[in-house]
Amino acid sequence: MSKLQIAVRDIADEMRERTDRGEVATYIPELANVDRKHFGIAVVGVDGEVVVGGDHDMPFSIQSVSKVFTLTLALGKAGDRLWQRVGREPSGSPFNSVVQLEYERGKPRNPFINAGAIAVTDLILSGHQPREALGEILRFIRFLADDQSIGIDEKVAASEQRTGFRNAALANYMKSFGVLDNPVDLTLGVYFHQCAIAMSCLQLARAGRYLAMSGRNPATGHPVINAERARRINAVMLTCGHYDGSGEFAYRVGLPGKSGVGGGILCVAPGKASIAVWSPGLDAAGNSHLGRVALEALTRRMGWSIFGA
Incomplete structure (x- = not known):
C-alpha cells in the first residue's frame, strides 16, 4: 500500500x-x-x-461547496469585473449575516458567504432563464467530474425554498442597492437548486x-x-x-x-x-x-x- x-x-x-x-x-x-x-x-x-x-x-x-464552481463560471463570464459587486475579504461574521451587508451598503464581503454567492448566481443568471442558468451550472460540474449522473436533490431544494427567509432578506437588501440585476425570486430559485446538487x-x-x-x-x-x-x-x-x-x-x-x-x-x-x-x-x-x-x-x-x- x-x-x-x-x-x-x-x-x-x-x-x-x-x-x-x-x-x-x-x-x-x-x-x-x-x-x-x-x-x-x-x-x-x-x-x-x-x-x-x-x-x-x-x-x-454539497450546499455551499457549489460556490466554488459558480465562482469559476462567473469569473469566466465577467472576469475581474465580478469584484465590483463582490469583495474578496474574510467576513469574520456568520455566513448569513445581514448586519455586515447593511454596514457595507449591499456589497457582500466575499463570494463564499451567502450574500456573495447569491450575487454570483445573479451574474450567471443574467441573460438566461433560470432553468438555463441552472443547467449551465449542472453541466459544468458534470464536465469537471466527468460524471453525467450528478443531479439535484429536489427534496432539499424544496426544503430550502420553504425556509430560506434569511437568504430572501439578503437578496432583497442587495437588490435595493442595485447589486442584483434579476428579480429576486428568480435568482434565489437558481441559488437554492444550485446548493441542492448532490x-x-x-x-x-x-x-x-x-x-x-x-x-x-x-x-x-x-x-x-x-x-x-x-x-x-x-x-x-x-x-x-x-x-x-x-x-x-x-x-x-x-x-x-x-x-x-x-x-x-x-x-x-x-x-x-x-x-x-x-x-x-x-x-x-x-x-x-x-x-x-x-x-x-x-x-x-x-x-x-x-x-x-
Missing part, C-alpha cells in the same frame, strides 16, 4: 470510531434527517491515483481536480481556467472558504478549502491532489467537524500544508 492509501485507511477507521461529531444543520429541514454517523473521504491525485475511505460513494447535498466524495474530489492542477482538466489536459485564476480562487478559498472559521481551518489544515452545511468539504493541495470529505455533523461556525479533523490528520501525515510540512 502507498503512504496515501495507509493514511486514508487509518483516518477513515479513526473517524468511524469517534463520538464527537458535531450537530447536523436543522434550519434546512431536509438536512436534519441525515444520519451524522456518516463519514466519507476521497483523494484524487494529480497523477491519477484515487484513494477512498468510508462512505465515499454516498451522495450528499454529489459523493469521489465525484466532488474529481470535480475539484482543476484547482489542484493550475486550472487544467486532467482528462483532456486543456485549461478550464488559466493558472492565475485558479491560484486566485484557491486564495479566496483559503481566506474565506469556512466563513468565520476560515482562520482556524487555515491554521489546522493549511490548505484552500470550501465547506457546506451538508457536511462536505472540498480541499485543494495545489500540485498534489483534490480532496473531498463528508461528515454531516457541524461545528459552531457551520463547518463539518470531523471533516476538518480528518483533513488536519491527512495534511499532517502527507506533509501537504502549503505553509510547510
Whole structure:
C-alpha cells in the first residue's frame, strides 16, 4: 500500500470510531434527517491515483461547496469585473449575516458567504432563464467530474425554498442597492437548486481536480481556467472558504478549502491532489467537524500544508 492509501485507511477507521461529531444543520429541514454517523473521504491525485475511505460513494447535498464552481463560471463570464459587486475579504461574521451587508451598503464581503454567492448566481443568471442558468451550472460540474449522473436533490431544494427567509432578506437588501440585476425570486430559485446538487466524495474530489492542477482538466489536459485564476480562487478559498472559521481551518489544515452545511468539504493541495470529505455533523461556525479533523490528520501525515510540512 502507498503512504496515501495507509493514511486514508487509518483516518477513515479513526473517524468511524469517534463520538464527537458535531450537530447536523436543522434550519434546512431536509438536512436534519441525515444520519451524522456518516463519514466519507476521497483523494484524487494529480497523477491519477484515487484513494477512498468510508462512505465515499454516498451522495450528499454539497450546499455551499457549489460556490466554488459558480465562482469559476462567473469569473469566466465577467472576469475581474465580478469584484465590483463582490469583495474578496474574510467576513469574520456568520455566513448569513445581514448586519455586515447593511454596514457595507449591499456589497457582500466575499463570494463564499451567502450574500456573495447569491450575487454570483445573479451574474450567471443574467441573460438566461433560470432553468438555463441552472443547467449551465449542472453541466459544468458534470464536465469537471466527468460524471453525467450528478443531479439535484429536489427534496432539499424544496426544503430550502420553504425556509430560506434569511437568504430572501439578503437578496432583497442587495437588490435595493442595485447589486442584483434579476428579480429576486428568480435568482434565489437558481441559488437554492444550485446548493441542492448532490454529489459523493469521489465525484466532488474529481470535480475539484482543476484547482489542484493550475486550472487544467486532467482528462483532456486543456485549461478550464488559466493558472492565475485558479491560484486566485484557491486564495479566496483559503481566506474565506469556512466563513468565520476560515482562520482556524487555515491554521489546522493549511490548505484552500470550501465547506457546506451538508457536511462536505472540498480541499485543494495545489500540485498534489483534490480532496473531498463528508461528515454531516457541524461545528459552531457551520463547518463539518470531523471533516476538518480528518483533513488536519491527512495534511499532517502527507506533509501537504502549503505553509510547510
